[in-house]
Structure formats: structure tokens, C-alpha cells
Amino acid sequence: xxxxxxxxxxxxxxxxxxxxxxxxxxxxxxxxxxxxxxxxxxxxxxxxxxxxxxxxxxxxxxxxxxxxxxxxxxxxxxxxxxxxxxxxxxxxxxxxxxxxxxxxxxxxxxxxxxxxxxxxxxxxxxxxxxxxxxxxxxxxxxxxxxxxxxxxxxxxxxxxxxxxxxxxxxxxxxxxxxxxxxxxxxxxxxxxxxxxxxxxxxxxxxxxxxxxxxxxxxxxxxxxxxxxxxxxxxxxxxxxxxxxxxxxxxxxxxxxxxxxxxxxxxxxxxxxxxxxxxxxxxxxxxxxxxxxxxxxxxxxxxxxxxxxxxxxxxxxxxxxxxxxxxxxxxxxxxxxxxxxxxxxxxxxxxxxxxxxxxxxxxxxxxxxxxxxxxxxxxxxxxxxxxxxxxxxxxxxxxxxxxxxxxxxxxxxxxxxxxxxxxxxxxxxxxxxxxxxxxxxxxxxxxxxxxxxxxxxxxxxxxxxxxxxxxxxxxxxxxxxxxxxxxxxxxxxxxxxxxxxxx
Amino acid sequence: xxxxxxxxxxxxxxxxxxxxxxxxxxxxxxxxxxxxxxxxxxxxxxxxxxxxxxxxxxxxxxxxxxxxxxxxxxxxxxxxxxxxxxxxxxxxxxxxxxxxxxxxxxxxxxxxxxxxxxxxxxxxxxxxxxxxxxxxxxxxxxxxxxxxxxxxxxxx
Numbered sequence: 001x002x003x004x005x006x007x008x009x010x011x012x013x014x015x016x017x018x019x020x021x022x023x024x025x026x027x028x029x030x031x032x033x034x035x036x037x038x039x040x041x042x043x044x045x046x047x048x049x050x051x052x053x054x055x056x057x058x059x060x061x062x063x064x065x066x067x068x069x070x071x072x073x074x075x076x077x078x079x080x081x082x083x084x085x086x087x088x089x090x091x092x093x094x095x096x097x098x099x100x101x102x103x104x105x106x107x108x109x110x111x112x113x114x115x116x117x118x119x120x121x122x123x124x125x126x127x128x129x130x131x132x133x134x135x136x137x138x139x140x141x142x143x144x145x146x147x148x149x150x151x152x153x154x155x156x157x158x159x160x161x162x163x164x165x166x167x168x169x170x171x172x173x174x175x176x177x178x179x180x181x182x183x184x185x186x187x188x189x190x191x192x193x194x195x196x197x198x199x200x201x202x203x204x205x206x207x208x209x210x211x212x213x214x215x216x217x218x219x220x221x222x223x224x225x226x227x228x229x230x231x232x233x234x235x236x237x238x239x240x241x242x243x244x245x246x247x248x249x250x251x252x253x254x255x256x257x258x259x260x261x262x263x264x265x266x267x268x269x270x271x272x273x274x275x276x277x278x279x280x281x282x283x284x285x286x287x288x289x290x291x292x293x294x295x296x297x298x299x300x301x302x303x304x305x306x307x308x309x310x311x312x313x314x315x316x317x318x319x320x321x322x323x324x325x326x327x328x329x330x331x332x333x334x335x336x337x338x339x340x341x342x343x344x345x346x347x348x349x350x351x352x353x354x355x356x357x358x359x360x361x362x363x364x365x366x367x368x369x370x371x372x373x374x375x376x377x378x379x380x381x382x383x384x385x386x387x388x389x390x391x392x393x394x395x396x397x398x399x400x401x402x403x404x405x406x407x408x409x410x411x412x413x414x415x416x417x418x419x420x421x422x423x424x425x426x427x428x429x430x431x432x433x434x435x436x437x438x439x440x441x442x443x444x445x446x447x448x449x450x451x452x453x454x455x456x457x458x459x460x461x462x463x464x465x466x467x468x469x470x471x472x473x474x475x476x477x478x479x480x481x482x483x484x485x486x487x488x489x490x491x492x493x494x495x496x497x498x499x500x501x502x
Numbered sequence: 503x504x505x506x507x508x509x510x511x512x513x514x515x516x517x518x519x520x521x522x523x524x525x526x527x528x529x530x531x532x533x534x535x536x537x538x539x540x541x542x543x544x545x546x547x548x549x550x551x552x553x554x555x556x557x558x559x560x561x562x563x564x565x566x567x568x569x570x571x572x573x574x575x576x577x578x579x580x581x582x583x584x585x586x587x588x589x590x591x592x593x594x595x596x597x598x599x600x601x602x603x604x605x606x607x608x609x610x611x612x613x614x615x616x617x618x619x620x621x622x623x624x625x626x627x628x629x630x631x632x633x634x635x636x637x638x639x640x641x642x643x644x645x646x647x648x649x650x651x652x653x654x655x656x657x658x
Contacts, residue, residue, distance in 0.1 A: 049648075049653060051653065051655065052653040052654055052655060165555055165558060165559055165562075166512075166559070168551075168555055169516070169552060169555045169556070169559070172548050172551045172552045172555065173552065175548050176523075176545060176548045176549070176552065179544060179545040179548070183541045185537070185541055187530060187531045187540075187541035188530075188531075189527070189530050189541060189542070189545060190523060190526055190527070190545070192526060217588045217591060217592075220587060220588060220591070220622065221585065221587075221588060390622075391619070391622035391623045392619070392622075392623070392633070392637060394591075394618070394622065395614070395615050395618035395619055395622065396615070396637065396641055398591075398595060398618070399611055399614060399615060399641070399642075399645070400645065402595070402598065402599070402602075403607075403611075403645060403649065403657065406602075406657070406658070407649060407653075407655045407657075410655070410656060412599065412602055412603050412658070415598075415599040415602065416599055419592075419595055419596055419599050422592070422595070423592060426588070426592075428512075430508070431508045431509070431511065431512040432508060432509075432512075433512070449544045452544065453539070453544075456538055456539055457537075457538065460538035460539070
């Protein structure tokens with residue numbers, strides 16, 4: 001363990017890789033600070049730049065973006081009152097009122113420190129639980145892995161904001177996309193006599209098209225409808241370091257609790273930063289001696305929100321690295337990065353690529369330190385960047401997406417794939433179909449089919465999935481997650497009907 | 503007459519796609535003697551799942567009250583008119599993908615950015631034109647240099 005970690009530290013500690021992590025953190029913060037430009041999109045835009053890099057450099061850069069992105073949401077949340085990312089919604093509750101009463105530097109400083117501590121605690125969780133889960137899952141056979149993937153997909157679909165049916169539909173569409181082209185037995189499927197389709201769709205252009213394209217156009221639509229953009233705010237921010245240290249000293253328990261909540265929720269497939277954000281904010285309020293101060297600019301609220309959403313970063317790596325099941329959307333993209341670099345996340349990764357696992361740990365740690373320094377030193381600039389209007393951002397990001405898709409194979413067909421899936425993603429989004437299960441389906445599709453067929457080749461009896469205890473448990477959990485979502489949907493509908501409309 | 507809602511349009515479109523893909527799945531090579539199941543099994547399971555979910559969504563939409571809407575043609579026209587900027591941006595991107603191999607990266611990308619900024623920012627003031635041309639002229643060569651010389655990726 002220590003040998004591979006030392007080797008990883010040597011690789012990650014080289015000036016070139018350190019520079020990449022800092023660049024990644026900077027870009028992540030910028031991405032997180034611009035409302036409408038999420039962590040996921042920042043990862044997607046940077047992703048193509050890693051093609052020419054070795055796996056350690058590429059993954060380190062992406063981890064930097066990931067760490068920076070989760071902390072970046074605080075800037076626009078505090079300065080504009082608009083959460084930069086969905087995972088920093090509750091930061092606005094207290095950060096914005098604090099900034100409004102003339103203390104934006106204090107709000108930003110508390111948020112940054114909480115983010116830093118949240119990331120550190122989540123790395124500890126990853127280091128401790130990652131190998132444990134990986135060694136446990138080494139016993140998984142194809143039946144268990146198939147059932148686990150099905151469970152992850154139903155869980156993500158079920159958590160899609162009361163749209164269970166559409167969530168399941170999205171997951172199935174995502175899986176279906178992966179069946180185009182040659183399969184593992186070299187049989188051609190769904191090529192419609194078009195040679196370009198014989199090699200199937202590359203994961204990256206599909207993900208960029210479905211997610212980034214539709215979201216960017218959605219931002220334009222929202223901007224047109226609401227007429228929001230280019231708020232005028234004072235970006236002249238000074239960080240009161242002593243006051244922040246005093247504030248943080250009184251938040252030890254809150255920081256630890258919120259970080260653990262974030263790590264735990266991050267490790268659950270399908271949840272992610274937004275859920276962690278609300279749960280830890282709620283818990284901080286319940287445990288507080290002065291709950292009436294929440295929502296009016298209390299440091300406790302900012303700490304709960306930022307510690308938890310940053311802790312999601314480390315937590316989400318646990319199932320991704322140990323099981324090959326991404327915890328949330330940014331993690332699904334991260335998994336795509338690893339796959340494109342020839343690394344298959346899962347229990348074997350700890351045995352076959354220990355240096356890379358160590359590099360991820362080290363990058364998270366270095367990224368957290370870089371994040372604090374960048375945020376505290378350059379906060380004024382980030383505040384200015386958060387004001388970039390969508391009219392300028394969207395064409396530039398679309399261009400970068402197109403070039404990124406092209407650079408994957410130096411093939412214009414991939415730009416067409418991006419375009420077509422952009423249209424599909426936009427239409428599905430307009431029809432209320434959640435896109436996260438679709439992307440997860442695209443990421444997990446090939447593995448699901450491979451494991452299913454391996455299971456059926458070993459034993460053609462489908463009932464074996466139910467007679468093996470662990471696979472039966474995962475399938476039962478999958479059914480339970482669907483039933484629970486249905487129950488939740490009904491409960492929400494009943495509550496809505498019972499509440500008289502204004 | 504039945505009103506076309508979002509859910510109904512989604513379900514019907516998916517059922518149509520499932521039907522086409524089901525027919526196409528018939529061309530997939532059948533399993534060999536040593537294979538218990540063939541290559542068509544997995545996609546067919548997914549097609550059946552999508553069809554079932556689409557039918558449930560369609561049936562559910564039939565039991566949901568909807569406000570009467572104008573004729574289908576008018577509804578589609580209104581939908582496009584409300585989103586003319588989005589539709590135009592999609593069109594520009596499609597045009598960009600088509601022209602990229604013909605014109606090359608620099609000319610095609612610069613044209614795409616200038617046209618997109620003009621669409622989104624407007625063209626009514628000199629300041630907007632300055633922003634448009636300034637960003638287009640900085641970003642396009644910058645990205646070219648990064649990819650070509652920094653990452654050794656050849657752009658068209």
C-alpha cells in the first residue's frame with residue numbers, strides 16, 4: 001500500500017502534473033462559478049485535452065477540475081445569489097444574505113475553508129473504504145455484477161425528481177445506444193447499412209451531446225424566458241482571515257458531520273452533491289442551538305453546505321473505483337475518462353493499477369490545497385468571471401465541445417454524433433426525461449451486457465440470478481428502490497392535491 | 503380529437519423507434535450452436551422495456567386532464583417560433599459540422615462563432631461587434647495552437 005502511494009506521490013508531485021492539477025482546479029472553480037456551467041460541463045470541456053496525456057497526468061487534471069468545480073459554486077452563490085452548481089443551492093441561503101449585509105469576503109472565506117476540510121475528510125473516507133469495498137467485491141461473479149448494475153440504474157432512475165417512469169426509460173435508452181455496432185461476438189447490430197455506424201457510438205460525443213449541448217441550449221432558453229444575465233455586483237472582495245479562523249474554530253462538529261454526510265451520500269449511486277447539500281444543511285439546522293439564524297447569513301449554514309458538497313467528491317470515488325459503478329453524473333464522466341485511458345474501474349483496478357489509484361488520492365489532496373490557495377488569492381477574479389453572460393459562453397463552449405469530440409479520433413463523424421445526440425438530449429429534456437440515467441446507461445451498457453452474457457454462458461438458467469444470495473439481494477434492492485420511488489411520487493402528489501392552490 | 507401532449511408525443515415517438523429497431527434486430531446474426539443466447543437478446547430486452555414504459559406513459563397521459571390546444575400544425579409552428587433562437591443555433595452547429603472538413607478549422611470555426619455571437623448577442627451596436635470579433639479572433643487561433651502544438655492533435 002505505502003509503496004504504490006509513494007510511487008504515485010512521486011508521479012503526481014512532479015512539476016508538470018502539479019501544474020496540471022492547479023490548472024484543473026482553476027478551470028473547475030471558473031466552471032463552478034459561472035451559473036449554468038456546471039462541474040459536469042467543466043469536466044466534459046477539459047476531457048479532450050487529456051487524450052494526448054498519460055493516464056496519471058490526464059486523471060490528475062480531471063481530479064483537479066472535479067475538486068475545483070465543487071468549490072466553485074460558492075462564488076456565484078455568494079456574489080449573485082445564484083447557485084453556480086446545483087450542489088451549492090443551500091450555500092445561497094446563508095452566503096448571499098451575509099454578502100448582502102456587507103461581508104462577502106467572510107462568506108466566501110468560510111465556504112472555501114469548509115470546502116477544503118470537506119474534501120480532506122472525504123479523501124480519508126476514500127482511502128479507508130475504497131480498498132475494503134474493492135476487496136469485498138473481488139468475490140463478485142457475473143451474476144452479482146449484473147444485478148449491481150441493474151440496482152444502480154434503478155436507483156438513479158428512481159431519484160430523478162418524481163419521474164420514475166421517464167428515469168427508467170432514459171436508462172434503457174442509454175443502454176440501447178451502446179448496442180449499436182459490433183458486439184463482443186463480432187456480430188453487427190443496428191448499423192442500418194451505414195458503414196459509419198458499424199463501430200458504434202463513442203461514449204464522449206454521446207455524453208457531450210446529451211448533456212452539455214442540451215444544457216447549454218436550455219440555459220439560452222431560460223435566459224430568454226427570464227431575462228436574467230449580467231447582474232451588476234460589487235466584486236471588490238477582501239477576505240478577513242482572522243475572523244474566518246474564529247468562525248471555523250466554532251464549527252468543528254458541524255464540519256465533521258457535514259463532511260461525513262457528504263462522503264456517505266456521495267458514495268451512494270445516483271445521489272450526489274445536491275442531495276448531500278440539503279441533508280447536511282437540514283441536519284446542521286436540527287443540531288444547532290440557534291436554528292432561527294439559518295437562512296439569514298449564519299456561518300453554520302455555509303459550512304454545512306460547502307463541507308458536504310465538497311466531501312461528495314471523495315465519497316463518489318468509492319463506488320466508482322471499487323465497484324465500477326459511478327456515484328453521480330460527474331463521476332460517470334470521470335469513469336468515461338478512465339475507460340478512454342484504457343483503465344477499467346472496478347475491484348481489479350486496486351490490484352492492476354495501484355499507482356493510478358494512489359495518484360487519484362494524491363491528486364485529491366493536492367487539488368484540495370490548490371483549491372484553497374486559488375480561491376483565497378484569486379477570489380476577486382472569480383467573482384468577475386462569474387458575470388460572463390451566457391450569450392458569450394454558449395458558442396465558445398459549443399465550439400470546444402465540437403473540437404473535443406473531433407480530437408477523440410480525428411473524425412468529423414463524432415461531431416455529427418454530438419450534434420444528433422444534442423438534438424435528442426434537448427428533445428428528451430423538453431419532454432421531462434431526466435438525462436443522468438441515460439448517461440449512466442451509456443457508461444454502464446457494455447459492462448452490463450458483457451456480465452449478463454458471461455453469467456448466461458456459465459449457466460443459461462435465469463433463475464440463478466435469484467438463487468445466488470448477493471445477486472438476489474441487489475435485485476431485491478432494485479425492486480425496492482422502484483417501489484419506494486413510486487410511493488414517494490404518490491405521497492408528493494397527494495400532498496400537492498391536499499394543499500389548496502393560492 | 504386527441505390533443506398531442508409532451509408525454510404522448512414522447513411515447514409515440516419512442517414506440518415508432520422501437521418498431522423500426524425491432525425490425526432491424528431481425529437482421530442480427532442468430533446464435534451459434536455453442537451460444538445459449540444470441541446477440542439480439544440484450545437489445546431486444548431493452549426494446550421491450552422501452553416499449554412497455556412508453557405504453558404506460560401513453561396510457562397514463564390518456565387519463566390526465568389536458569387543456570385543449572390548437573391544431574397539431576399550429577402547435578408545432580408555435581413551438582418552433584418560441585424557440586427560434588435554439589433552432590437557429592442547432593442549424594448553425596449542423597452547418598459548422600458540415601463545413602468543417604471543407605473549409606478547415608480556422609475558417610469554419612471563426613464563421614460559426616461570429617454567426618452564433620451575432621445570433622445571441624445581437625448586431626445593433628459597434629460594441630457588440632467588437633466583442634464578437636474580439637472573442638472569435640482570440641479563441642479560434644488559441645485553441646488551434648493548444649491542440650496542434652501543445653497536444654499534438656491535428657485539426658482539419
